[in-house]
Amino acid sequence: MIWKVDRDLKITYISPADEKFRGYKADEVIGHHVFEMFTPESINIISEKIKQRLEAQQKGMNTEEFVTYEIQHRCKDGRLIWGEIISKPEYNASGEIIGFHGITREITERKAMQDRVQQLAFYDSLTKLPNRILLSERLSYMLAEMKRIQKYSALFFLDLDNFKSLNDTYGHSIGDLLLCQVAQRLQKCVREVDTVARFGGDEFVVILNTLHEDNQVSVEQAHRIAEKILQSVSALYVLNVSHNKSEEKLVEHKCTASIGVLVFKSAEKTPDDLLKQADAAMYKAKEAGKNKISFYEAPF
Structure with missing residues (x-):
């Protein structure tokens, strides 16, 4: 799923794959705040990532690299699925962040397998x-x-x-x-x-x-x-x-x-x-x- 958001984190583009994964058509989400897609825990993770990027930018560090993280997404039918987000900021001529773009891949099965491996490795059956x-x-x-x-x-x-x-x-x-x-x-x-x-x-x-x-x-x-x-x-x-x-x-x-x-x-x-x-x-x-x-x- 390919997506873009503006500086206020409002969705400006989302690919048709979102309908396959979450059940939403593009016109149901464009213009909405990106946080509507996520659980409270996921929103905290995104907010912390944005905060870290801004702090790094203020220190003169390179913030143009892609950032990868895993969070839960809300589906139209109430289900929760896991997605791996790879995102990068977009800048204007003055070096200010004017939005973000990236790719999201569904990893629900992978997360379930990781949890199962964790359970087997560290917990008594x-x-x-x-x-x-x-x-x-x-x-x-x-x-x-x-x-x-x-x-x-x-x-x-x-x-x-x-x-x-x-x-x-x-x-x-x-x-x-x-x-x-x-x-x-x-x-x-x-x-x-x-x-x-x-x-x-x-x-x-x-x-x-x-x-x-x-x-x-x-x-x-x-x-x-x-x-x-x-x-x-x-x-x-x-x-x-x-x-x-x-x-x-x-x-x-x-x-x-x-x-x-x-x-x-x-x-x-x-x-x-x-x-x-x-x-x-x-x-x-x-x-x-x-x-x-x-x-x-x-x-x-």
Whole structure:
């Protein structure tokens, strides 16, 4: 789709391909503001691109190159499609921008494929939680941020105590149902800025970002959340073990957890260091009788 807009971002030309992609004839959009084509998020992206170009122009930088970005477009029937926009400004004799022109290609299928690849690469296929790869990336990012913010964070390593008995009795498909419910319960116990990840098997990891500047206050905050998780995970599970919808069979199962907690500040640690220390604390909770919380204590 080829298009042109004036300095006020009013559409002055659009090729017939727009009718194929979005369902609009040219006379339905010419004269209209280009923002009518996009979602609010897309409008923010375009506005930021224009702002960056103007700032670069004021600094004497070259702004005559094509700029490429991906945004969502509105269709006449209400659908949203993805488009890759390649745009360039038009100037008058005084060097002022008098409009833009460019090409838009639909990339909806490509975006869907990219999202699918991202999901497979970084998320657990069963629980939809971040997997170990994404967990490691988020830990690395958090460690870098902590040097700037100077607040404590916490890492929980959680292992289900009596998960194996459920698998042995009813099979792995029922165990999978329980793991999904555990994942949902964990997510409800933490903030949106925190991370809940599946480490593998019946092990989960929770990252609590930016707690407090004071160590003791941070420890108390982490302990409250760990207690909340312990109570939530240990609440009764009701699982549907039937394979036939007309003959529903429900099974009740009690499943507790052992939680290892590491409260830390960035001190040239690596993600592996953090995970090993939280894991060591979790094994202490196991040894203490399970269904407990154990904080990591550095050896003397």
